[in-house]
Amino acid sequence: MRSYYTSTIHLSCNNEAHSMLLAWLSPQPFFKDVNSSLVTVDMKKACAPTSHGPNKKPLQYAPWNGEFWFLYKGHWIVFRRVEKSNNDVFARETEEVSLQCFGWSTGILKALLEESREKYLKDLRGKTLIFEARGARWEESKTRSNRDVSTVLHDVKVKEAVLSDMETFLDSSTREWYTERGLPYRRGYLLHGPPGTGKSSFSFSIAGHFGLDIYILSLANLDDAALTILLDKLPQNCVILLEDIDAATSNRAQNKDEDSDSVSGDSEKKQGKKVTLSGLLNALDGVGSQEGRLLIMTTNYVERLDDALIRPGRVDVKVKFRLADRDLIGQLFRLVFKGSDDITTVERLADEFADQVPESEFSPAEVLSLLLEHRMRPDDAVAGVEAWVDKIREERRGLRREGSWLHYG
Numbered sequence: 460m461r462s463y464y465t466s467t468i469h470l471s472c473n474n475e476a477h478s479m480l481l482a483w484l485s486p487q488p489f490f491k492d493v494n495s496s497l498v499t500v501d502m503k504k505a506c507a508p509t510s511h512g513p514n515k516k517p518l519q520y521a522p523w524n525g526e527f528w529f530l531y532k533g534h535w536i537v538f539r540r541v542e543k544s545n546n547d548v549f550a551r552e553t554e555e556v557s558l559q560c561f562g563w564s565t566g567i568l569k570a571l572l573e574e575s576r577e578k579y580l581k582d583l584r585g586k587t588l589i590f591e592a593r594g595a596r597w598e599e600s601k602t603r604s605n606r607d608v609s610t611v612l613h614d615v616k617v618k619e620a621v622l623s624d625m626e627t628f629l630d631s632s633t634r635e636w637y638t639e640r641g642l643p644y645r646r647g648y649l650l651h652g653p654p655g656t657g658k659s660s661f662s663f664s665i666a667g668h669f670g671l672d673i674y675i676l677s678l679a680n681l682d683d684a685a686l687t688i689l690l691d692k693l694p695q696n697c698v699i700l701l702e703d704i705d706a707a708t709s710n711r712a713q714n715k716d717e718d719s720d721s722v723s724g725d726s727e728k729k730q731g732k733k734v735t736l737s738g739l740l741n742a743l744d745g746v747g748s749q750e751g752r753l754l755i756m757t758t759n760y761v762e763r764l765d766d767a768l769i770r771p772g773r774v775d776v777k778v779k780f781r782l783a784d785r786d787l788i789g790q791l792f793r794l795v796f797k798g799s800d801d802i803t804t805v806e807r808l809a810d811e812f813a814d815q816v817p818e819s820e821f822s823p824a825e826v827l828s829l830l831l832e833h834r835m836r837p838d839d840a841v842a843g844v845e846a847w848v849d850k851i852r853e854e855r856r857g858l859r860r861e862g863s864w865l866h867y868g
Contacts, residue, residue: 483575595685605667644750651761652780655824683738695751789813815844
């Protein structure tokens with residue numbers, strides 16, 4: 460009887476619209492009267508710059524396992540959220556969420572959802588929304604402030620070429636061009652180079668630069684079926700990041716047909732791999748693989764990748780990240796100490812610092828670590844270079860003796 464004189468909108472707990480509504484509801488004054496709430500750590504605020512001391516890991520509350528009424532623009536609306544059982548082995552928990560109002564029109568419910576969407580997007584301005592795979596579903600994990608691409612120090616011409624390529628691809632006219640010719644509208648990038656050279660940082664800065672959400676996919680805890688489901692659930696116009704792709708594909712059986720992209724999964728399964736190379740290739744190429752996405756794969760060891768994985772059509776652009784040369788070392792110094800009152804002194808110290816750090820031996824991350832240690836005293840950074848170089852070299856020698864050091868050579 461109730462359904463006869465009411466209108467209802469249901470929300471999937473696996474969809475971002477669900478997060479939008481809960482984010483709108485939680486701070487509302489009427490929510491204080493709810494007698495059943497679900498408490499979680501607010502990951503967005505937990506990642507904020509001020510989240511330390513008493514503000515660390517703030518709690519957030521949301522309506523849970525019941526229903527409550529509230530007034531919205533003169534209309535009574537009931538919010539219902541109920542946990543339900545689920546036989547899906549990939550899902551951790553499932554729930555039913557709905558909004559209901561009197562009358563035969565859902566107009567007021569749609570207005571509320573649109574308001575929650577606008578607030579959600581407003582709160583995300585200047586931030587990148589990060590999703591991670593949980594089983595065979597995507598979950599919003601955290602947000603981070605957008606990083607300006609200019610702060611990712613890399614060959615300027617190469618960086619500009621990559622950004623230009625992405626901008627052209629994301630243009631609406633490009634989509635039309637692909638559609639008219641019946642071509643898959645996808646673009647793949649391979650970022651390769653030693654650890655600590657900025658591959659992941661560049662990936663996140665790209666997402667922020669183009670205002671795209673980023674979906675991080677780790678193949679270690681997946682199988683072929685879950686991987687296919689995850690790629691099928693991707694939205695259009697997003698960045699999907701597959702980090703350290705070599706770790707998931709380097710154990711491929713050696714006896715294969717050199718002239719074919721087809722790969723036998725039997726030998727891979729015998730090695731105990733959860734995601735097989737054949738499964739990965741099929742998922743990337745499958746009809747369910749979302750179009751309009753930027754696929755970024757990173758690896759420290761490009762030579763370990765199978766040719767089938769990085770052939771044109773799967774990987775369209777390859778970008779090499781290198782260890783720090785003299786120019787990059789100087790750029791890092793200027794980046795850390797920019798804003799100093801004495802620009803002339805900073806320039807002089809940058810040259811001195813770059814002269815003392817051996818080229819192509821240390822990653823940008825290693826050099827940056829030293830600079831941040833002395834971020835308030837640029838002269839101390841210069842004075843400590845020689846001792847730092849000796850220390851890192853000695854640490855590497857010790858790790859080599861233990862047989863665990865994977866050097867950059």
